[in-house]
Amino acid sequence: MSRQALPEGWQPPTFGDVQAxxxxxxxxxxxxxxxxxxxxxxxxxxxxxxxCENFQRIGAFKARGAMNAVWSLGEEAAARGxxxxxxxxxxxxxxxxxxxxxxxxxxxxxxxxxxxxxDSVAREGATVVSCRPGLAAREEGLGRIVSETGATLVxxxxxxxxxxxxxxAALELMADVPGLDLILAPIGGGGLISGTAIAAKGLxxxxxxxxxxxxxxxxxxxxxxxxxxxxxxxPQTIADGLRAxxxxxxxxxxxxxxxxxxxxxxxxxxxxxxxxxxxxxxxxEPSSAVPVAAMLEGACRPDGRSVGVILTGGNLDLEAxxxx
Amino acid sequence: MSRQALPEGWQPPTFGDVQAxxxxxxxxxxxxxxxxxxxxxxxxxxxxxxxCENFQRIGAFKARGAMNAVWSLGEEAAARGxxxxxxxxxxxxxxxxxxxxxxxxxxxxxxxxxxxxxDSVAREGATVVSCRPGLAAREEGLGRIVSETGATLVxxxxxxxxxxxxxxAALELMADVPGLDLILAPIGGGGLISGTAIAAKGLxxxxxxxxxxxxxxxxxxxxxxxxxxxxxxxPQTIADGLRAxxxxxxxxxxxxxxxxxxxxxxxxxxxxxxxxxxxxxxxxEPSSAVPVAAMLEGACRPDGRSVGVILTGGNLDLEAxxxx
Numbered sequence: 297m298s299r300q301a302l303p304e305g306w307q308p309p310t311f312g313d314v315q316a317x318x319x320x321x322x323x324x325x326x327x328x329x330x331x332x333x334x335x336x337x338x339x340x341x342x343x344x345x346x347x348c349e350n351f352q353r354i355g356a357f358k359a360r361g362a363m364n365a366v367w368s369l370g371e372e373a374a375a376r377g378x379x380x381x382x383x384x385x386x387x388x389x390x391x392x393x394x395x396x397x398x399x400x401x402x403x404x405x406x407x408x409x410x411x412x413x414x415d416s417v418a419r420e421g422a423t424v425v426s427c428r429p430g431l432a433a434r435e436e437g438l439g440r441i442v443s444e445t446g447a448t449l450v451x452x453x454x455x456x457x458x459x460x461x462x463x464x465a466a467l468e469l470m471a472d473v474p475g476l477d478l479i480l481a482p483i484g485g486g487g488l489i490s491g492t493a494i495a496a497k498g499l500x501x502x503x504x505x506x507x508x509x510x511x512x513x514x515x516x517x518x519x520x521x522x523x524x525x526x527x528x529x530x531p532q533t534i535a536d537g538l539r540a541x542x543x544x545x546x547x548x549x550x551x552x553x554x555x556x557x558x559x560x561x562x563x564x565x566x567x568x569x570x571x572x573x574x575x576x577x578x579x580x581e582p583s584s585a586v587p588v589a590a591m592l593e594g595a596c597r598p599d600g601r602s603v604g605v606i607l608t609g610g611n612l613d614l615e616a617x618x619x620x
Numbered sequence: 621m622s623r624q625a626l627p628e629g630w631q632p633p634t635f636g637d638v639q640a641x642x643x644x645x646x647x648x649x650x651x652x653x654x655x656x657x658x659x660x661x662x663x664x665x666x667x668x669x670x671x672c673e674n675f676q677r678i679g680a681f682k683a684r685g686a687m688n689a690v691w692s693l694g695e696e697a698a699a700r701g702x703x704x705x706x707x708x709x710x711x712x713x714x715x716x717x718x719x720x721x722x723x724x725x726x727x728x729x730x731x732x733x734x735x736x737x738x739d740s741v742a743r744e745g746a747t748v749v750s751c752r753p754g755l756a757a758r759e760e761g762l763g764r765i766v767s768e769t770g771a772t773l774v775x776x777x778x779x780x781x782x783x784x785x786x787x788x789a790a791l792e793l794m795a796d797v798p799g800l801d802l803i804l805a806p807i808g809g810g811g812l813i814s815g816t817a818i819a820a821k822g823l824x825x826x827x828x829x830x831x832x833x834x835x836x837x838x839x840x841x842x843x844x845x846x847x848x849x850x851x852x853x854x855p856q857t858i859a860d861g862l863r864a865x866x867x868x869x870x871x872x873x874x875x876x877x878x879x880x881x882x883x884x885x886x887x888x889x890x891x892x893x894x895x896x897x898x899x900x901x902x903x904x905e906p907s908s909a910v911p912v913a914a915m916l917e918g919a920c921r922p923d924g925r926s927v928g929v930i931l932t933g934g935n936l937d938l939e940a941x942x943x944x
Binding site: 329331350351355412570573574576577578579580610614615617619 | 653655674675679736894897898900901902903904934938939941943
């Protein structure tokens with residue numbers, strides 16, 4: 297499933313592709329609300345606009361890309377179903393998208409994924425295939441399924457239609473909040489941030505886009521600095537949605553269009569998550585807290601600017617909160 | 621501070637009083653969003669519309685009543701400040717309202733109130749006066765402050781302007797969701813439910829209003845059945861906002877205008893709270909979960925109806941969650 301080089305002649309998705317995805321998604325995913333918090337603006341020193349993808353279908357932005365990918369398939373391919381590996385949100389999203397089109401789906405999930413994410417995949421109607429942790433075991437399980445069923449493999453992030461679909465969150469955010477100076481989003485495999493950058497730069501080339509990453513899973517930061525993909529062996533972070541290695545297409549887009557990649561500490565992530573729960577009264581998962589941590593820790597200060605933040609999801613085990 | 625009989629010639633606040641309060645509150649409190657959840661509608665069997673007062677200023681609907689009470693005072697009385705006793709949300713609300721008018725406030729808080737509520741009162745600029753738990757200690761502390769400062773006592777619920785202010789949440793909900801069949805709200809002292817009933821019946825006499833109460837603090841249910849106020853000695857419930865005894869004015873309004881008072885178990889409250897956190901991805905405090913518990917436990921089933929639910933607040937200690 298992982299690619300090591302760009303396909304020959306590959307061109308990144310365009311602003312028009314993100315707009316087309318937005319038309320495809322209309323009525324199929326939620327147009328999520330944008331929340332603000334005056335007390336928080338005062339603390340952070342800026343106007344912060346939170347795009348609440350935790351309220352999205354399946355509880356995460358991943359519904360956007362998966363829906364775009366599944367509904368873009370031809371009839372014949374769609375009928376054979378779709379398959380992926382995922383630690384959770386992409387799996388649930390793909391299952392939802394497949395169900396919405398009436399086709400089967402298979403999701404390979406590592407056994408150490410949060411129970412709430414496994415339940416969510418099963419609830420959406422996918423056939424769940426458990427595997428040992430680690431990319432090799434995931435890919436082996438997925439390869440077997442694809443060869444047995446003829447299902448189309450839908451990569452969680454290194455895929456043009458996924459990238460275009462994820463970009464629709466930023467498109468809505470910019471429509472609801474004209475004049476943003478900066479958009480912050482987390483980076484794991486890079487599906488969201490690459491779609492976000494295409495949408496943002498397409499509408500306003502001066503709009504800054506900054507990717508936020510846990511220091512314990514900082515392959516994107518290292519890759520951004522080195523100018524080539526630098527995978528890390530065993531990423532360590534509570535932000536379970538951000539442990540993936542940046543994809544080949546995603547890295548190409550990030551290199552070209554993202555203004556900076558910044559990192560945050562684990563303590564910062566937990567504090568930011570708690571801050572959002574207490575002040576905004578919404579439930580976000582650790583990955584969503586990473587851009588908030590970047591503002592609180594100072595890796596990317598608002599400095600009086602209008603800042604859009606994509607809160608990516610709200611799926612986590614409520615029994616195992618990282619405080620108390 | 622507690623009254624044992626209605627003032628002579630007292631008439632309850634009218635629908636017009638709630639409308640006037642809504643004008644007074646415009647720009648001073650948030651018009652909170654209404655959330656829905658398709659998965660939840662399917663489970664509960666109805667269309668449920670959640671009025672999110674957990675997103676209100678100070679994190680609870682109490683900002684409405686307090687703001688209406690403080691801004692309704694004459695100049696001279698306002699200048700001497702306001703005082704109350706409160707286990708938290710009303711105290712923070714009164715402090716906020718006083719600060720917004722530039723006048724002082726004093727809040728007597730029992731020492732066993734959640735820390736997050738005490739912090740919230742202090743953050744809003746009130747002078748916090750700690751007292752032992754129990755109504756007698758609260759009233760003694762408050763009486764001393766009023767006699768020393770000349771501050772106006774603003775009762776948390778047994779007060780016409782508080783009642784009219786709290787009714788504005790239902791007014792907004794009905795404007796956003798025409799054709800509701802039923803509104804559910806929790807009942808503690810009865811400020812919210814009496815304002816809600818005045819607003820609902822004023823707009824549509826056929827709209828049902830049901831008060832929801834923890835079985836461990838069921839003085840309102842007992843009073844509703846007996847036709848007279850029946851205080852209970854030591855209410856036991858996790859819903860710390862609902863331990864108060866129903867007020868004299870509130871009881872008169874509930875008797876006349878509320879269709880039923882139903883009770884829920886403690887386990888039901890915890891499960892409902894968790895259900896809302898997991899499915900709606902929002903943080904609500906235990907008191908807010910009481911009407912949701914009434915739907916889940918069957919004390920008040922949606923039965924295919926359009927149901928408005930007032931989620932009253934989102935202030936609680938995140939370290940001490942009732943699960944895990």
